[in-house]
Amino acid sequence: MKMSILIVDDEAHWVDSLVETIDWPELGIDKVFKAYSGFEALQVLLDEPVDILLTDINMPRMSGLELIQKARESVNSIKCILLTGYSDFEYTKSAIKHQVIDYLLKPIKDDELFQTIRNAVKQIKEEQIEISATWKMQQALNEAEPVFRSNLLLEYLQGFQYPESEWKEKIATYNLAYHYGDNCHLIMFHVDENWSYKDRKSINLLDYFVTKMIEETFEPHFHTWICMDQYGHYISLLKGKVNQRNHLETIQNTARQLQSRIKTYLKYTISIIISHPIQFPDLLTSQYYSCLEKFNPYVENKKESLTINTPKLITNQVKSLVFLYEPPRLFDLLDSGRFEEAKDKLSFFFHEITQKEYQSLEYLVEFSSYITSIFMSFMHRSGLSLSELDTDSDFLMSGNIFRSIQNLRNWTFHSLDYIMENLDPYKNISRQEIIHRIHEYVENNMSEDISLNAIAQYVHFHPTHISKIYKLGTGETLSSYIQRLRMEKAKHLILNTQDKIYEIGARLGYVNPPYFIKVFSKYYGMTPQECRNLNKFK
Amino acid sequence: MAEEIQNLIEMVLAEQIQTRDAKLKHLQAQINPHFLYNCLGFIINMTKLNKKEAVLAMSHNLSDYYRYTIRLGDDMVTIEDEILLVKNYLEILNLRSFPIELTCHIPDDLMELSIPRLLLQPLIENSCIHGIEPLDQTGKIEIRCVETEGVLKISVGDNGVGLTDQKIGELKIMINQPQKLVTNYGIWNVYHRLLFTYGETAKLELSHSNLGGLQVALSFELNGDKIADRGKVS
Numbered sequence: 001m002k003m004s005i006l007i008v009d010d011e012a013h014w015v016d017s018l019v020e021t022i023d024w025p026e027l028g029i030d031k032v033f034k035a036y037s038g039f040e041a042l043q044v045l046l047d048e049p050v051d052i053l054l055t056d057i058n059m060p061r062m063s064g065l066e067l068i069q070k071a072r073e074s075v076n077s078i079k080c081i082l083l084t085g086y087s088d089f090e091y092t093k094s095a096i097k098h099q100v101i102d103y104l105l106k107p108i109k110d111d112e113l114f115q116t117i118r119n120a121v122k123q124i125k126e127e128q129i130e131i132s133a134t135w136k137m138q139q140a141l142n143e144a145e146p147v148f149r150s151n152l153l154l155e156y157l158q159g160f161q162y163p164e165s166e167w168k169e170k171i172a173t174y175n176l177a178y179h180y181g182d183n184c185h186l187i188m189f190h191v192d193e194n195w196s197y198k199d200r201k202s203i204n205l206l207d208y209f210v211t212k213m214i215e216e217t218f219e220p221h222f223h224t225w226i227c228m229d230q231y232g233h234y235i236s237l238l239k240g241k242v243n244q245r246n247h248l249e250t251i252q253n254t255a256r257q258l259q260s261r262i263k264t265y266l267k268y269t270i271s272i273i274i275s276h277p278i279q280f281p282d283l284l285t286s287q288y289y290s291c292l293e294k295f296n297p298y299v300e301n302k303k304e305s306l307t308i309n310t311p312k313l314i315t316n317q318v319k320s321l322v323f324l325y326e327p328p329r330l331f332d333l334l335d336s337g338r339f340e341e342a343k344d345k346l347s348f349f350f351h352e353i354t355q356k357e358y359q360s361l362e363y364l365v366e367f368s369s370y371i372t373s374i375f376m377s378f379m380h381r382s383g384l385s386l387s388e389l390d391t392d393s394d395f396l397m398s399g400n401i402f403r404s405i406q407n408l409r410n411w412t413f414h415s416l417d418y419i420m421e422n423l424d425p426y427k428n429i430s431r432q433e434i435i436h437r438i439h440e441y442v443e444n445n446m447s448e449d450i451s452l453n454a455i456a457q458y459v460h461f462h463p464t465h466i467s468k469i470y471k472l473g474t475g476e477t478l479s480s481y482i483q484r485l486r487m488e489k490a491k492h493l494i495l496n497t498q499d500k501i502y503e504i505g506a507r508l509g510y511v512n513p514p515y516f517i518k519v520f521s522k523y524y525g526m527t528p529q530e531c532r533n534l535n536k537f538k
Numbered sequence: 539m540a541e542e543i544q545n546l547i548e549m550v551l552a553e554q555i556q557t558r559d560a561k562l563k564h565l566q567a568q569i570n571p572h573f574l575y576n577c578l579g580f581i582i583n584m585t586k587l588n589k590k591e592a593v594l595a596m597s598h599n600l601s602d603y604y605r606y607t608i609r610l611g612d613d614m615v616t617i618e619d620e621i622l623l624v625k626n627y628l629e630i631l632n633l634r635s636f637p638i639e640l641t642c643h644i645p646d647d648l649m650e651l652s653i654p655r656l657l658l659q660p661l662i663e664n665s666c667i668h669g670i671e672p673l674d675q676t677g678k679i680e681i682r683c684v685e686t687e688g689v690l691k692i693s694v695g696d697n698g699v700g701l702t703d704q705k706i707g708e709l710k711i712m713i714n715q716p717q718k719l720v721t722n723y724g725i726w727n728v729y730h731r732l733l734f735t736y737g738e739t740a741k742l743e744l745s746h747s748n749l750g751g752l753q754v755a756l757s758f759e760l761n762g763d764k765i766a767d768r769g770k771v772s
Contacts, residue, residue, distance in 0.1 A: 011576065013592075013634065013635065017586050018586060020586075037674060085572050106575060
């Protein structure tokens, strides 16, 4: 931080000796100016930034005290130190009166001077920190003001309204032109392109430009107040600068200009809906929602449309999205690892949601939240993080909801693939371990009657859970495994030992030899003896 | 008769006391502490700046100045001595960045005349401090001595800010007031010492100087006895 001092005395030697013999940089002072009279000093103050003024009191024509007063007029924060040959109570008094930070007796002792200057430098630094903090806060507030204003409008659109008395304060705080009872129109803009949300940065940029262009285009005739809703619409209130009830015609003309400007400069087409006049803030919410319906993502909007919203009472029967909740539920399918079935179910969902009866933004929001919440919940249970998904995870993370079915569909199936690939390997291992123990038990007890209960006891799990886990982990049922194992073992013994067929059967738990032969024949398509003979001929 | 003698004695006594008071005040004034501090400050500053010549010049002038002003006794000095002191004083001011040009119109034969010590110096200081310093430009002081028919007139004029006619009038009244009511001690002191030395014929006149500022003129009848013998004084 650069600091400067101005030393003033009509006796040159005081000034010269201070200027030349003091190590100013050591004291935190970069620039030292001098003046031999009050007038010279004021001249310096005009031309140079001075932080500290060190002045003699007794000077011809303009005393040090007058100089201080005048200096304060040009540099309010200047720190003043008086030099005086008198140690006199009167001077102390006037020093206090002029808010001088210190006064020094001539001839000045170096120690005292250093102390005083350091003190002044410290004070200035503290003040500057304070000033810069205040300034930064002000900057931040200024930068955030558009955001605050936009949020405020969004609150109103969504049904939250302040009492009129509070609103008056808000108007002042946010510098708004809208008083209760003012006539205004609601106008809603929609960029026709189907967005992929991968590139948030370019969307922000687009938001910025569109907002600016709306402001600029309507500026000559209207006060604008713009916000963006979570569906990506730009909404503005328009209040005529000329007081008349209905501005529809002007708005329509201006809106057309805007459409063509945006097309020219941004290469996007936008659709616009304009409301009939309303009195702020009455009907704001209902107008907003009815405009929203017009931009329903199911309805193929005509590109670059310009519509005047005629509010109709829409009396659609509200239904529940029953298909979502039919068992087996999506979550259970995911949880039990039946991913292929889950995939089928999701395809079914996406087919259903596009049926005419469900074509409304509300249903889409329900549908979208349901699916995303199940996926997230399942992923988290499986130790997977949403942030590892490269598709639209940022978008979801910032609390957004898919506004297009296509985007939701892409995200859903992508996530499902991701889950199938990355399911927590430890979960598999523990399942494998159980399967391993089942194998162990079965192999060791082949000659016994192997029951589900016996296995369950061995691995300490509930019998139904055992068969489920086994099926999930290996893809075959436990009973077919046991049979397969016995048959393989039987074949092995038949081919590699001279043991009698009935002995082998007994060793594998088939107490009844004909039954053993029957099962073996069914499994291999030949009797045990045929199997043994066949091999002998080879 | 005895009563008259008594009165006279008391008058003399009172006058003596007043004179002594005046002398003490005068001495204190001559020490002039603010002046001294500033000169010492100059010496300190010049020493720091390694300006040996300036330190020497100041020290010599300062010691001469104080040797002359503080000395007791030797009530009478020559005009030349007094002029030397004035030059001494102005040189000190000059060193301290208050340049003042001195012009003396004094016939050589008058230089040897003896006058009360420190008769001129207070007038010069007055000119410097009250007249010239507020002006913030090079000062000019003119000392003129004229003798006409046994009356010596010494005038000191300056180019300082001067005084209004009203102020001059007030000052004229002031110098005849008792000491307690005095606002300008320098001039009062000079006038009263003049009266003490030369009696009722002595005058102090205030007027506008043709240099632009104030002019103070002293006049008194020369008395043969009062002509100083130069050898005796020094």
